[in-house]
Amino acid sequence: xxxxxxxxxxxxxxxxxxxxxxxxxxxxxxxxxxxxxxxxxxxxxxxxxxxxxxxxxxxxxxxxxxxxxxxxxxxxxxxxxxxxxxxxxxxxxxxxxxxxxxxxxxxxxxxxxxxxxxxxxxxxxxxxxxxxxxxxxxxxxxxxxxxxxxxxxxxxxxxxxxxxxxxxxxxxxxxxxxxxxxxxxxxxxxxxxxxxxxxxxxxxxxxxxxxxxxxxxxxxxxxxxxxxxxxxxxxxxxxxxxxxxxxxxxxxxxxxxxxxxxxxxxxxxxxxxxxxxxxxxxxxxxxxxxxxxxxxxxxxxxxxxxxxxxxxxxxxxxxxxxxxxxxxxxxxxxxxxxxxxxxxxxxxxxxxxxxxxxxxxxxxxxxxxxxxxxxxxxxxxxxxxxxxxxxxxxxxxxxxxxxxxxxxxxxxxxxxxxxxxxxxxxxxxxxxxxxxxxxxxx
Numbered sequence: 001x002x003x004x005x006x007x008x009x010x011x012x013x014x015x016x017x018x019x020x021x022x023x024x025x026x027x028x029x030x031x032x033x034x035x036x037x038x039x040x041x042x043x044x045x046x047x048x049x050x051x052x053x054x055x056x057x058x059x060x061x062x063x064x065x066x067x068x069x070x071x072x073x074x075x076x077x078x079x080x081x082x083x084x085x086x087x088x089x090x091x092x093x094x095x096x097x098x099x100x101x102x103x104x105x106x107x108x109x110x111x112x113x114x115x116x117x118x119x120x121x122x123x124x125x126x127x128x129x130x131x132x133x134x135x136x137x138x139x140x141x142x143x144x145x146x147x148x149x150x151x152x153x154x155x156x157x158x159x160x161x162x163x164x165x166x167x168x169x170x171x172x173x174x175x176x177x178x179x180x181x182x183x184x185x186x187x188x189x190x191x192x193x194x195x196x197x198x199x200x201x202x203x204x205x206x207x208x209x210x211x212x213x214x215x216x217x218x219x220x221x222x223x224x225x226x227x228x229x230x231x232x233x234x235x236x237x238x239x240x241x242x243x244x245x246x247x248x249x250x251x252x253x254x255x256x257x258x259x260x261x262x263x264x265x266x267x268x269x270x271x272x273x274x275x276x277x278x279x280x281x282x283x284x285x286x287x288x289x290x291x292x293x294x295x296x297x298x299x300x301x302x303x304x305x306x307x308x309x310x311x312x313x314x315x316x317x318x319x320x321x322x323x324x325x326x327x328x329x330x331x332x333x334x335x336x337x338x339x340x341x342x343x344x345x346x347x348x349x350x351x352x353x354x355x356x357x358x359x360x361x362x363x364x365x366x367x368x369x370x371x372x373x374x375x376x377x378x379x380x381x382x383x384x385x386x387x388x389x390x391x392x393x394x395x396x397x398x399x400x401x402x403x404x405x406x407x408x409x410x411x412x413x414x415x416x417x418x419x420x421x422x423x424x425x426x427x428x429x430x431x432x433x434x435x436x437x438x439x440x441x442x
Contacts, residue, residue: 004037005034005037006038006041006125009122009126010129016123019119023115023118027107028108029107031107031114031115032103032105032107034118035099035118036099036103038099038118038122039097039100039103042097042132042139043097052091052092053270054089054091054331055091055092055093055094055267055269056090056093056269056270056271056272056292057093057094057140057264057267057270057272058093058094058095058096058272058294059096059260059271059272059273059274059275060096060252060259061078062081062095062294063082063096063098063124064078064082064095064098064121064124065096066116066117068205068206068249068275069206069207070116072120074206076123076127078274079124079127080298081274081294081298082095082128082137083137083313084298084301084309085272085294085297085298087131087313087320088297088308088316089297089331089334090136092136092137093136093137093138093272094137094138094140094263094269095124095137095138095139095140096142097139097140097142098117098118099118099121100141101117102114102117102118130313130314131313131317136317142262142263154265158261158262162261170250170254173246173253173254174241174250176204177200177240177246177249178237178240178246180201180204181198181200181201181204182199182234183196183240183245184197184198184199184232184233184234185225185226185229185231185233185235186231186232186233187226193214194213194214194218194222194226195211195212195214196211196212196214196245197209197210197211198210198211198212198249204249205249210249219243219244221242221243222243222245225239253275260273271291271292272291272292272294273292273293274293274295293344293345293346293349295346296345296348296349297349300346300349300350300353304353304354305437305440307441308437308440308441311440316440319439319440323435323436323439326430326435326436329433329435329436330434330436330437333433333434337356341356360432360434361434361437361438361441363432364428364429364432364434364435365438367428368428368429
């Protein structure tokens with residue numbers, strides 16, 4: 001379905017400030033109409049098309065969502081991570097529809113937070129458009145149409161499994177939060193609004209610290225603390241357990257798990273995450289082998305191959321299309337190393353770069369350098385016998401337009417062949433499985 005708004009977006013490429021102004025100035029009714037228009041327009045025509053073992057469903061954060069950190073900088077960083085993974089490894093990545101959750105809302109119930117999510121959904125579309133245009137990134141749907149038979153044999157069974165494991169996952173997450181995190185109740189200095197400050201390990205709390213502003217919506221337990229205790233107040237384990245404060249951090253993680261599992265079941269995708277908690281704590285419901293850690297590849301590419309990460313997205317995509325076979329060979333090499341010798345954790349991927357990929361890239365550089373040197377010596381020796389100035393020209397790069405005729409005359413076909421090879425320094429590198437990476441990292 002065509003969207004007039006997206007057509008204008010692609011044609012005029014408005015500034016982010018113009019998009020912000022538009023989203024925050026239109027009425028609630030028009031905002032809902034815009035969300036419906038965008039959600040319908042971005043839906044893929046056929047989600048099952050060209051499915052492969054390198055097709056993934058991303059979690060909320062990698063889809064540009066506002067959890068676990070709502071800051072624009074963090075959300076953009078996650079999109080960079082997603083774009084890198086999609087371009088350098090996947091055949092296709094489904095991301096979660098940023099407009100879908102708003103579709104069934106009443107216009108009067110929409111908040112500034114909803115407007116911010118719609119705004120960032122538009123930013124996400126803009127940023128990932130080079131990948132969306134080439135069908136490498138697609139927007140997922142959370143709903144599927146099923147006949148009674150497949151509902152009974154597939155959906156019902158999946159739903160029952162999720163219900164049976166949900167309590168176990170909740171308990172695991174709750175125990176981890178209580179054991180490893182500190183919850184501090186306090187009020188803001190100016191407006192005296194209550195909030196809870198949570199500190200803990202980054203695998204549970206993004207950046208190691210998070211704030212929950214209660215905006216006057218406090219349950220009895222928190223209200224009792226505000227009225228009776230000296231602030232700031234460190235909550236006891238029992239108080240944390242019975243106030244259900246942890247729900248604010250647990251529910252999005254669990255919703256992500258089930259959303260991804262649902263999509264993986266119906267569309268044969270693998271689960272892509274940047275959140276180790278989803279893997280380490282929730283393995284009771286989802287096979288961890290089906291999980292891929294995007295951050296592991298992203299951070300190690302940044303460290304070991306910054307040249308690739310600094311290339312424009314379009315440039316990498318175009319080279320990937322041009323050198324499809326080289327890309328597939330390189331990815332097969334990665335798959336083999338990860339499956340047989342390493343794994344998907346950050347440390348394992350770093351070891352793979354250190355032990356396998358970088359030594360191989362360095363070896364290619366060494367061979368190409370020597371190959372060029374030997375070729376020049378060979379060419380010069382042949383050409384010096386017949387026409388010394390041509391040898392000088394090969395080394396300096398300053399040659400007449402009829403150079404091929406001169407070379408053929410003074411050195412014969414052997415010299416001409418050497419000259420032709422000197423114009424293609426990539427030939428030696430192309431024999432290596434990592435040619436795609438080597439070329440992109442030059």
